[in-house]
Amino acid sequence: MNCEKIKESVSIRTVLESFNLLPAKENRKTAFYFALDREEKIPSLSVDFVKNKAFDFGTGKSYDVISIVQQINKCSVSDALKYLHKFDLSVLEKESVAEIDYSKNYEIIQVGNVRHPALVQYLKSRKVFEQRHLVKELVYRFNGRKFFGIGFLNDSGGYEIRNKYTKICLGQKDVTWIKNGCNTNNEVIIFEGFFDYLTYRMIEKEENSIPDHLILNSTAMLFKVKDKLKVYHKISLFFDNDHNGRDTKKMIQDDHDNVEDCSLLYIDFKDLNEWFCNFIEKL
Structure with missing residues (x-):
């Protein structure tokens, strides 16, 4: 897996959300988070969503998505790449193409209210967060890997699944x-x-x-x-x-x-x- 490709294609916001890290202050292009390696009262980690990079004003250290995972998980580059694989847009797009039959070989693990920070942010980005009671949060397994998304029930009991990267249907397609x-x-x-x-x-x-x-x-x-x-x-x-x-x-x-x-x-x-x-x- 190409490191530079991962640094460009995987959203730094999504990686931070995967560790339940949310911005303390933000605007459309940048945000401030609390530091990754210490407790602090004033957030010092500046994240640039356009450049997909972060800078810690407390230590002078720069981060990309790989080094963020390394810092939090205390792991090697290889292990960080394995972690980031699930967020790789190109991989997810390949797994979401029409020839893959999501009506079979899947398992819905959990259905509940929308709580995951990434899904909450996704609904907010689409300006429909107030209607979250009309959808569900689904955790499901496909080909041995675990995924999650916003689920909308159809009349055959299938779920339309959406998140920032995925657009599929689990189960039978219907209106x-x-x-x-x-x-x-x-x-x-x-x-x-x-x-x-x-x-x-x-x-x-x-x-x-x-x-x-x-x-x-x-x-x-x-x-x-x-x-x-x-x-x-x-x-x-x-x-x-x-x-x-x-x-x-x-x-x-x-x-x-x-x-x-x-x-x-x-x-x-x-x-x-x-x-x-x-x-x-x-x-």
């Missing part, structure tokens, strides 16, 4: 219906993925009648619900502004009347969540 039982206007709002649904829940206002919500979890799942959409008098779409999103939107518009394209709200952004994050950061 997620959220039917409110008081839908007097007979409306359904459809989302491509669950982060857009969480975003909508952040910005929606009180309504006299609450519509049903449908999260496809993939545009490929439209075939499972096309006939079920016929009962609705109004269909509102929050799809991505990309090829798949536009094609799926057109298929629904061709089959149904009274379809509202809500992507016009975030026309200059990839999806609703990206628009919302940009909007919040400008406040």
Whole structure:
């Protein structure tokens, strides 16, 4: 494993979070942490997230992700690289490609409320932390290795899993219906993925009648619900502004009347969540 590649591809924030170390002060590009090798009342470890490096003003020592692991675990470079392997973005991307079947050969170890600092930070970075009660924290094992992520349950008992590096489904792929039982206007709002649904829940206002919500979890799942959409008098779409999103939107518009394209709200952004994050950061 190439040391320089690891230093560039593994986030220093993620490594620190793996040891439950969180910033005492931070802004968008830098942060101050308490020292790695001593107790102190004023944080002296300056972390530059852009350069992916840290500097201890108390000792004058510089750190990269490898030396941070060495310092905390008191280990060799070789052992530090083994530890960092699980955070290597290129490795995780290879393990998340479509040809790997995550519907088999996995074991869910634990399902609970979202507490892990890395997952808390991930939800905060997507500006949906207040909706954490709608998702779960999953710890699972695949190919003998342990992973964790944000889990969103679908209607077949499978979980959509997301974290900073991973986008997979454990178990059978399916949609997620959220039917409110008081839908007097007979409306359904459809989302491509669950982060857009969480975003909508952040910005929606009180309504006299609450519509049903449908999260496809993939545009490929439209075939499972096309006939079920016929009962609705109004269909509102929050799809991505990309090829798949536009094609799926057109298929629904061709089959149904009274379809509202809500992507016009975030026309200059990839999806609703990206628009919302940009909007919040400008406040």
